[in-house]
Amino acid sequence: MVTGRKKSFDLKEACVRAAREVIAEQGIEALSMRDVARKLGISHQAPYRHFESRDHLLAEIMRRCFVDFAEHLDRRKSSDGNGDHEDMGSAYLAYAAQKPLEYRLMFGTPWPEPARHPELVKYAVHAFDILRNSQRAKYGDLPTHYAKADLDALFIWSTLHGMASIMQANVMQHLVLAPGVMPRLKADLMHKIDAALEASSRPAPKPGPTRRKPATR
Amino acid sequence: MVTGRKKSFDLKEACVRAAREVIAEQGIEALSMRDVARKLGISHQAPYRHFESRDHLLAEIMRRCFVDFAEHLDRRKSSDGNGDHEDMGSAYLAYAAQKPLEYRLMFGTPWPEPARHPELVKYAVHAFDILRNSQRAKYGDLPTHYAKADLDALFIWSTLHGMASIMQANVMQHLVLAPGVMPRLKADLMHKIDAALEASSRPAPKPGPTRRKPATR
DNA sequence: TCTCTTTTGTTGACGCCGTCAACTATCATT
DNA sequence: AATGATAGTTGACGGCGTCAACAAAAGAGA
Numbered sequence: 001m002v003t004g005r006k007k008s009f010d011l012k013e014a015c016v017r018a019a020r021e022v023i024a025e026q027g028i029e030a031l032s033m034r035d036v037a038r039k040l041g042i043s044h045q046a047p048y049r050h051f052e053s054r055d056h057l058l059a060e061i062m063r064r065c066f067v068d069f070a071e072h073l074d075r076r077k078s079s080d081g082n083g084d085h086e087d088m089g090s091a092y093l094a095y096a097a098q099k100p101l102e103y104r105l106m107f108g109t110p111w112p113e114p115a116r117h118p119e120l121v122k123y124a125v126h127a128f129d130i131l132r133n134s135q136r137a138k139y140g141d142l143p144t145h146y147a148k149a150d151l152d153a154l155f156i157w158s159t160l161h162g163m164a165s166i167m168q169a170n171v172m173q174h175l176v177l178a179p180g181v182m183p184r185l186k187a188d189l190m191h192k193i194d195a196a197l198e199a200s201s202r203p204a205p206k207p208g209p210t211r212r213k214p215a216t217r
Numbered sequence: 218m219v220t221g222r223k224k225s226f227d228l229k230e231a232c233v234r235a236a237r238e239v240i241a242e243q244g245i246e247a248l249s250m251r252d253v254a255r256k257l258g259i260s261h262q263a264p265y266r267h268f269e270s271r272d273h274l275l276a277e278i279m280r281r282c283f284v285d286f287a288e289h290l291d292r293r294k295s296s297d298g299n300g301d302h303e304d305m306g307s308a309y310l311a312y313a314a315q316k317p318l319e320y321r322l323m324f325g326t327p328w329p330e331p332a333r334h335p336e337l338v339k340y341a342v343h344a345f346d347i348l349r350n351s352q353r354a355k356y357g358d359l360p361t362h363y364a365k366a367d368l369d370a371l372f373i374w375s376t377l378h379g380m381a382s383i384m385q386a387n388v389m390q391h392l393v394l395a396p397g398v399m400p401r402l403k404a405d406l407m408h409k410i411d412a413a414l415e416a417s418s419r420p421a422p423k424p425g426p427t428r429r430k431p432a433t434r
Numbered sequence: 435t436c437t438c439t440t441t442t443g444t445t446g447a448c449g450c451c452g453t454c455a456a457c458t459a460t461c462a463t464t
Numbered sequence: 465a466a467t468g469a470t471a472g473t474t475g476a477c478g479g480c481g482t483c484a485a486c487a488a489a490a491g492a493g494a
Contacts, residue, residue, distance in 0.1 A: 263471075
């Protein structure tokens, strides 16, 4: 009597599923409460029994996306137990390519206010922690090197996320690139990430100022 | 009589300005035709004399954003005539940080159909060409090295765009990073970009397959 | 079994939005 | 002054998110 689970036909679940379909097919901004209601053959107010507002529904979907995303990354990483970040990178890009709209929902859309709910934040942060922990492990998990590891993780994330978004960006379709670039793109990116991490960890990290040339003004 | 320019008070111009204000203040999705009309004290249909639809207005704004963005990048680059890509990078990140919503409009929003207008595409591509040309110049503008230069440009773009979006992403605000990471972030990124480009151009570029390890399946 | 309360779903309204259609005011050109 | 284009107004329509009031259904206690 207190659980509230197990309905005759769990409408809440059905709403989420229908909404995710709409998003995957028509995009985030096309999602409307009335749409999912129509799709389920119920009245336009029924979904409001399970979600306070459109934003709350969106937040729940985002939460699930983060869960799925983290699972996706975890699966690839643990497939051979070595956690090679090239695998991680491939998995990351694959997810973004396969579910572009859900990826955009997580990382490219301003979070609605209900999305600040701790439950969502927890899973979102967890996804980053997968990457971060792999880098910290690389440095032997020494707290002394946490900052270095975090910088590495942010660099990897930047590059992967950047590539993922760029591939979806509309400008991309209009660029005329030199022949042979597109097929080599992913491998080249991974190679450069490797090179950057290797180079940045070997020579003494210079704590000096950014510029080596005096600014003009 | 044929130019159509110079009205008593150029309403088209005023619409664009008002719309950009709304976007900068309230976000892209908050922009409404009726809002700009209200803001200008005119009837809700007046803007339609100058823009076929909301999407056409949005497209015009995007076009101007790309123009501004390219100008912004050009200005920094030519300030000392050397086109150091660290300057470019700083300029890129600075723009994204200063006009986050306009940046999102250009690179993070699905283009409405009217945005495929050649005029817009032209300026969007031009912004990328600034980056690409600087890389091609690095290789002495030899067509033989265009592919390499384009890969470099895409890598730089990925990393910069990734960092720019990540800094705006909502997840970022919830990450607890090791102390000292945030202040070092930008410099570290530039340093890693440098390292990646240097390393990838020095050793013989391996044209071999992506993986060095046989795939598990 | 018959109430009584809580939960779940429906109907109808409100104000906002984008946009179409029809009307009017303004103004350069003949 | 007459004309025809151009710019702006008013009013309507359907779709949206959401509030409020109602109805049906389901559990719990007697």
